[in-house]
Amino acid sequence: MATRKAPQEVAVFxxxxxxxxxAQRFVxxxxxxxxxxAPGQAPAQSFTYGLRYLARPEAFEVDxxxxxxxxxxxxxxxxxxxxxxxxxxxxIRDAAPDAWGRRVIEAxxxxxxxxxxxxxxxxxxxxxxxGALDVRESIESGTGAPAGALTSLPYLLQAAxxxxxxxxxxxxxxPYLGGAPSAGGARPKASVRDERGVLWLAKFPSxxxxxxxxxxxxxxxxxxxxxxxxxxxxxxxxxVGRSLLxxxxxxxxxxxxxxxxxxxxxxxxxxxxxxWVEGRVPQVSGLTxxxxxxxxxLGTGYKQLAAAIRECVHPRFIARDCEELFTRxxxxxxxxxxxxHLRNHAFVHDAxxxxxxxxxxxxxxxxxxxxxxxxxxxGVGSQGRLATLDNALSEHSAFIPDRPNALAAVRRxxxxxxxxxxxxxxMGAPPQLVQTLGSAIRKLEDIASSELVxxxxxxx
Numbered sequence: 001m002a003t004r005k006a007p008q009e010v011a012v013f014x015x016x017x018x019x020x021x022x023a024q025r026f027v028x029x030x031x032x033x034x035x036x037x038a039p040g041q042a043p044a045q046s047f048t049y050g051l052r053y054l055a056r057p058e059a060f061e062v063d064x065x066x067x068x069x070x071x072x073x074x075x076x077x078x079x080x081x082x083x084x085x086x087x088x089x090x091x092i093r094d095a096a097p098d099a100w101g102r103r104v105i106e107a108x109x110x111x112x113x114x115x116x117x118x119x120x121x122x123x124x125x126x127x128x129x130x131g132a133l134d135v136r137e138s139i140e141s142g143t144g145a146p147a148g149a150l151t152s153l154p155y156l157l158q159a160a161x162x163x164x165x166x167x168x169x170x171x172x173x174x175p176y177l178g179g180a181p182s183a184g185g186a187r188p189k190a191s192v193r194d195e196r197g198v199l200w201l202a203k204f205p206s207x208x209x210x211x212x213x214x215x216x217x218x219x220x221x222x223x224x225x226x227x228x229x230x231x232x233x234x235x236x237x238x239x240v241g242r243s244l245l246x247x248x249x250x251x252x253x254x255x256x257x258x259x260x261x262x263x264x265x266x267x268x269x270x271x272x273x274x275x276w277v278e279g280r281v282p283q284v285s286g287l288t289x290x291x292x293x294x295x296x297x298l299g300t301g302y303k304q305l306a307a308a309i310r311e312c313v314h315p316r317f318i319a320r321d322c323e324e325l326f327t328r329x330x331x332x333x334x335x336x337x338x339x340x341h342l343r344n345h346a347f348v349h350d351a352x353x354x355x356x357x358x359x360x361x362x363x364x365x366x367x368x369x370x371x372x373x374x375x376x377x378x379g380v381g382s383q384g385r386l387a388t389l390d391n392a393l394s395e396h397s398a399f400i401p402d403r404p405n406a407l408a409a410v411r412r413x414x415x416x417x418x419x420x421x422x423x424x425x426x427m428g429a430p431p432q433l434v435q436t437l438g439s440a441i442r443k444l445e446d447i448a449s450s451e452l453v454x455x456x457x458x459x460x
Contacts, residue, residue: 006117013134015280016058022258024279028139046079063091090288095133097125099186132280147179147191160188199249214243219427227416230360232268251281263353286345301379303398314355321358326399333387334417335366336440366440389448
C-alpha cells in the first residue's frame with residue numbers, strides 16, 4: 001500500500017443540542033495542529049477554538065483541564081497547549097481508538113502495527129466514537145463510518161477473529177467494521193445499534209479466553225448494581241453458539257430535537273420516542289481529569305480521583321460521586337478487579353446541570369488467583385495499592401468524611417458480595433465457572449483485620 005501522508009491539521013467537531021435550531025448535530029469546535037518538535041521529542045500539539053463555537057451557549061469544553069472554557073474571552077483566537085508534561089490533549093485522546101481500535105484500523109488499511117501517526121488514528125476511528133467529539137480532515141468533511149446493526153454481529157465476529165489472528169480481513173466483511181475502531185480497550189468489541197436505533201457496545205470472546213468472559217463480566221456488573229452502584233443496562237446475546245455481552249452506551253441519550261434530558265438523568269435511562277433524536281454526551285477518562293499520562297497512572301490512586309471530583313465535578317454531584325467512587329474501590333477489593341486503571345474510570349458532562357459527573361461503572365472483571373496478598377492498579381490508601389479494607393478505610397475522609405458512613409458503604413458491598421454465587425448462577429454461570437471464580441471473590445476475613453471484621457459485622 002502507498003505510504004499515507006500524515007496530516008498536520010485536523011478539525012475537531014462537537015455534538016451539541018441547539019435549542020434555537022431544535023436539533024442535535026455536530027458543529028466545528030476548533031482545529032488541532034501538529035507543532036514542530038525539538039530533536040528527539042514527540043511532536044507537540046496545539047488547539048484553537050473556533051470563534052463561532054465559543055459564541056454558542058451550548059458549547060462544552062473539549063478538554064476540561066487543558067481546554068477549559070471558564071473564560072471564553074481569554075481563549076478567543078489563542079493557540080492552547082496540553083498540560084505540562086503531556087504531549088496531547090486528554091479530552092481528544094479519549095476520542096481516539098485504544099489498542100483494539102488501532103488493530104482494526106491497521107487491518108483495514110493493511111499497514112504494520114503501530115505504523116500510523118496519531119492524527120491518522122484519530123481520523124480513522126469513525127463517528128460513533130466514545131463521547132461527543134468527532135475528528136475529521138477539515139471543517140467541510142462529513143461523518144465517518146457509522147456503527148452497524150445487531151444483525152451484523154455474525155459478520156463482525158468473523159472480521160474480529162481475522163484481526164485478532166493477524167489475517168487479512170475478507171473484502172466482504174470490511175463494510176461491517178464501522179463501529180469497531182472507536183471501541184476502547186484491548187479486547188475485541190464493536191458498537192452496534194438495535195432495532196430501535198439504540199447504540200450498544202458488543203464485547204466479543206477472544207481467542208485466548210479460558211473463561212466465558214461475557215457471562216463473567218455481565219454477572220459482576222449485575223452484582224455491582226445490586227450493591228447500589230450505577231451500572232448501564234446490559235444483556236447476554238448468543239451469536240453462532242458464542243456468548244457476547246451487550247452494554248448500553250451511556251454516552252448517548254434520546255430527546256426531542258434541541259432538548260436535553262433533565263438534570264441528573266442518566267442517558268442510558270432515556271429511550272427512543274416518536275419524533276425524538278439521539279444526542280451525545282461528552283465523556284472523558286479519569287486519566288484526563290487527573291491530568292496525567294499513561295506512564296504516570298500506576299503512581300496515582302483513588303484519592304487523586306476523588307480530588308479531581310472535588311475540583312471538576314458539578315457541586316450537586318460531588319458528595320454522591322465521592323461516595324460511589326469509594327464504593328467501587330471497595331467492590332474491586334472484594335472481587336479482585338485489578339484492571340482498575342484510570343482509563344477504566346470516566347466522567348460524563350451533564351449539559352442540563354452544566355457540569356461533569358462520575359460516569360456509570362464499566363469494565364469490572366474478577367481475576368482468579370491464589371496469592372493471599374493482592375494489589376489493585378490504583379492506590380487504595382496509606383498502604384499504597386494493597387487490596388484490603390483496612391487500607392481502604394485508612395483514608396476514607398478523602399471520599400466520605402465520617403467513618404460510620406464509610407463503614408456503612410463497606411457493609412452494603414459486603415452484604416451483596418457474600419451472595420455472589422446466587423447472582424452469578426442467575427446470570428447463567430455454570431457450576432464450573434462459579435467454582436473457578438471462587439479464588440477471585442474474597443471473604444471478609446481475607447481482606448480485613450480481625451478488629452475491622454468485628455466492626456463491620458457489628459449492627460450499626
